[in-house]
Amino acid sequence: xxxxxxxxxxxxxxGSVTFDFPDLKQEILIIKKGGRFMVYSSFCPHFGGPLELKxxxxxxxxxxxxxxxxxxxxxxxDTSVKCSLFNFSIIEDGxxxxxx
Amino acid sequence: MKILKVVCENFVAATPEVVKWxxxxxxxxxxxxxxxxxxxYLLTREGEVLFVDRVKxxxxxxxxxxxxxxxxxxxxxxxxxxxxxxxxxxxxxNVQQINDGTTRxxxxxxxxxxxxQALLFPIFKILIQRWNQTVWEEDLPLKLRRQKALSYGxxxxxxxxxxxxxxxxxxxxxxxSIPVPTTRNVEEFSHPFFISGRS
Numbered sequence: 001x002x003x004x005x006x007x008x009x010x011x012x013x014x015g016s017v018t019f020d021f022p023d024l025k026q027e028i029l030i031i032k033k034g035g036r037f038m039v040y041s042s043f044c045p046h047f048g049g050p051l052e053l054k055x056x057x058x059x060x061x062x063x064x065x066x067x068x069x070x071x072x073x074x075x076x077x078d079t080s081v082k083c084s085l086f087n088f089s090i091i092e093d094g095x096x097x098x099x100x
Numbered sequence: 101m102k103i104l105k106v107v108c109e110n111f112v113a114a115t116p117e118v119v120k121w122x123x124x125x126x127x128x129x130x131x132x133x134x135x136x137x138x139x140x141y142l143l144t145r146e147g148e149v150l151f152v153d154r155v156k157x158x159x160x161x162x163x164x165x166x167x168x169x170x171x172x173x174x175x176x177x178x179x180x181x182x183x184x185x186x187x188x189x190x191x192x193x194n195v196q197q198i199n200d201g202t203t204r205x206x207x208x209x210x211x212x213x214x215x216x217q218a219l220l221f222p223i224f225k226i227l228i229q230r231w232n233q234t235v236w237e238e239d240l241p242l243k244l245r246r247q248k249a250l251s252y253g254x255x256x257x258x259x260x261x262x263x264x265x266x267x268x269x270x271x272x273x274x275x276x277s278i279p280v281p282t283t284r285n286v287e288e289f290s291h292p293f294f295i296s297g298r299s
Contacts, residue, residue: 001264025252025267026260045259046283047125048249049242062242064131078284081257100264 001100005030006093010037016053018042026099028086029053031069038069039097041084051083058083102218104211106225108232109204112240114247116176116195116203121276122243123178123193124170126288129153132238135231137163141289145297147172149279152291155184158230172278188212207232250274256281 001024011017016031029042031053040058042051049062057075058067066075072082088097112119122128126149129136135156143150148171154163170180178193192208209228213221252260253267261267282288289296 024264027252041260043249043252043254043260045257047121047256048246048254048259050245061131062245063127077286079257081259081283084259084262100262 002096002098003028004091004094004096007095010095018050021099024099028097028099029058030095030097033069037088037095039086039088039095040072041086041099045081045083046079102213102215102221104209104213104218104221104224106209106228107206108209108229108236109206110232110236111198111202111204112243113201114203114243115271115274116197117274117276118243118246118250118271119195119203119205120172120178120278121246121280122239123195124149124172124276124278125280126151127280127282127286128242132242133235134238135235138287139168140291140294142291142293143295143297144279144289147278151288158227158234187217205236247271 003019003021003024005019009017011030011032013032013035016029018027018029020027027042029040029051031038040051043049044051044060044062044065046060046063046065049060051058051060051067054066057069059065065077067073067083068075072085074081086097086099088095126139126141130138137154139151139153141149141151148169150167150169153166153168155166156163164184164186167183168180170178173179176195178195180191180193182189182191188211190210194206194208196204196206198204211221211224250270253270254260
């Protein structure tokens with residue numbers, strides 16, 4: 001299943017935006033860093049808290065879990081849980097994200 | 101012996117199991133509530149925990165060292181005994197589903213004290229109500245988010261399933277593990293006296 005997001009709605013450099021798709025039962029977090037967009041599930045894989053961009057990592061304030069932006073691995077706990085990264089493609093007026 | 105009893109009641113659009121998850125989740129105490137330090141657990145077993153903590157007293161800049169024993173007494177009631185240098189407290193958290201989408205959380209705080217301490221009960225009452233409201237407001241986003249995650253088919257330590265057909269609403273089938281499992285080697289379980297009856 002794919003969703004399209006217009007360029008106008010995407011974050012500016014260093015920022016992040018969350019989009020909820022209740023019908024598809026997924027919420028995504030799009031960030032822009034170093035001129036590149038990256039797309040993650042915004043649910044922390046631990047207990048489902050909201051992931052936010054904090055410096056150079058993803059952070060969940062529920063339990064202070066932190067994840068790598070590049071591979072989604074947890075950086076500050078002894079666990080193999082990883083946050084989900086989604087593939088996307090650039091289209092004419094935005095990006096198209098595969099969220100299934 | 102004098103007893104102070106204060107009842108606080110709140111409602112949330114989440115299941116009783118989500119409320120219990122929040123109540124029995126030790127790892128959020130430090131990250132979400134300013135009133136707690138990281139608790140140091142001494143004992144955990146299915147449905148019961150014993151820990152020491154330093155709890156911040158509302159309005160004051162002091163922290164009280166507490167010994168806390170919590171037990172899930174039955175499916176609706178969690179009972180907690182807290183011993184501080186100044187008083188012994190018993191809290192009963194009653195969690196009851198009142199309709200399909202709403203759960204009522206009633207907390208009964210009871211403090212025992214001598215007649216001198218009883219003179220402070222009117223102040224205690226205000227502090228307890230303030231405490232309950234603060235903790236409730238800090239916890240509310242966790243309960244609502246957890247409810248939403250489960251409704252999207254969220255699985256603990258995994259996330260939202262990749263496949264659409266696996267994203268089934270789990271709010272009705274979810275049962276909280278008590279106490280809530282943590283990841284390995286967390287600070288909360290580093291006390292030398294710690295024992296666990298859980299495999």
